[in-house]
Amino acid sequence: MEVTRTENVTRIYKTGTVETQALRGVSLSIENGEFTALVGPSGSGKTTLLQLIGCLDQPTSGKVFVTGKDVSQLNRNQRADIRRGTIGFIFQFFALIPTLSAYENVEMPLLLTGTGAAERKERVTKLLEAVGLADRSHHRPDQLSGGEQQRVAVARALATKPSLILADEPTANLDTPNGKQVMETMTRLNQETGVTFVFATHDPRVIQYARRVITLRDGLVVQNPSGNP
């Protein structure tokens, strides 16, 4: 079953009079349960594509579908609604709320979906155990290492049982051991829960974890092993 699909999407950024075409017509499809890497050099359009699939941005032209729904022309709040229930994010810079503990950071998406207190507690505890941080749940981000912060981010991304998790350079700010630990956690969770992972990276050590690798260059897909949609 298809989780997300793009149809000839383009994205042009305008800065004053200068136009930059980040994506030039990308069409691809991601199936349920995939563990897929988007690879390519800097400026190839990986992050832009992730942002479009993740409803953080809108295409200049073309269409984006998430769980069968066309999200290309939704407004800001409608896109927030899609993200809340369907998509989880893991960012390069960990992206935890600094005033909240690990527990509260993982809990935040569940609060936004209106999940009850008992269910929230059960889910958050289970997720922190799954990423190996049950004993650090009351620590704030400035009390956690980079790797621990990223694992909290992984747990948070999974909180609402999303259909899709998007990770943008998830190990870029981690050393090799921590990067390895995070990737192994993500791989394990993909296998255990069946959640689809799509991550953008140019790190060869990370690419090796992917079961499918889509290569972008200059805003176009140049290699797509599963074939065209």
Next chain:
Amino acid sequence: MIQLFKMAWRNLGRNRRRSFFSALALGIGLMLILFLAAFIQGEMSASIDSTIRLLSGHLQVRANSYDEVKTSLKWADLVENPQMLADQIATLAPVKAASPRLYATGILAVGEETAGVRVVGIDPLSEASLPYKEGLLEGDFLTPDDRDGILVGKALADQLGVKAGDPVNLSVNTSNGEVAEQVFTVRGIYTSKTYSIDSSFVLLPLAKAQAISQVENHASAIFILLKDKNQVDAVAAALQSSQYKALTWREMNELLIQLENMANSYIFIFYLIVLGITATVIINTLIMSVFERTREIGILTAIGMRSRRIMGMFLAESSLLAVGGILIGLVLGFIVSAVLGKYGFPIGQFKMTGILLTDRIYTILTLKDAVQLSVLALVVTLLAGIYPAWMASHMEPVEALHGGK
């Protein structure tokens, strides 16, 4: 909602110094307007109190045709057998003192110096005359049978250069339209602590005032003081008759009350200005906070927080700042008002007629003023928080995640 306020509280705690000084700015602004309100209330209360004690009493009984402005001495416009009427009124339970008074116009002359005066005939033994007796600075008070003694206010005495024991020439309008003249001895110099009275009122024993103005057994009014000011309407109703009218202090001082109400309206604009200035501090704090947390706003948006909730988060911060500032302002305001309520705020001698202003104001902070001004401060601060909150809620996720770039 609880989570929003929890986050708001912690966000304010990120920069405690900035949050404290923002709240302090609001607190000082609130303290200032609380002090102002207490000052105005104290001034109004003192002014009304002085007016009641010295000029109008709580009530006056007058002939129906008497006009205070014209200061008529025609017998038809005066109260007949005033002492008998005053004695009857004094038997009423709520009445503390009832005393006849005669008002006339005249000129006081000392050598080449002259001054227009209001001649007041009082019963020196009545409790109603105590304020003048207690204000005696020099010489002696009057006695009922004093035939040539006169009391002069301090400001008038200074103007004419007289002291106790000096002779002065008093010319008084009479009931038949003529002028009677007599040399009096300044029996004493008094102060009412109000320039308006000290500069224009001369006091005579009632019997002497009646004799010189040829009104015989008549008086302009029965001056009445009550034990409880709140009884004034009930007593006024009881004293109304076909022959005489009973006027309450409110009716006799309509202009004063209107002036005070007008002052209260205008001062509201000043309150808004002060709070507006302090609100700019809050706006600045929150805008800085929004810019510092742009990426965090992007994260919250990314995990699905709607614009309204982001706005709610920043409004929660401004409301916590408001509460903190209001608490500081209330504490400071109460302290300042309590100290100045006890020791007074000196304002000097205002040379103003028409309103009785004492030289020292004792501030009175009412619960009503404290609540109203606190609510006003809260509303202004929340309004100030709307723009930064709106800014935060309308950030595009991608831009916010990149730190606003």
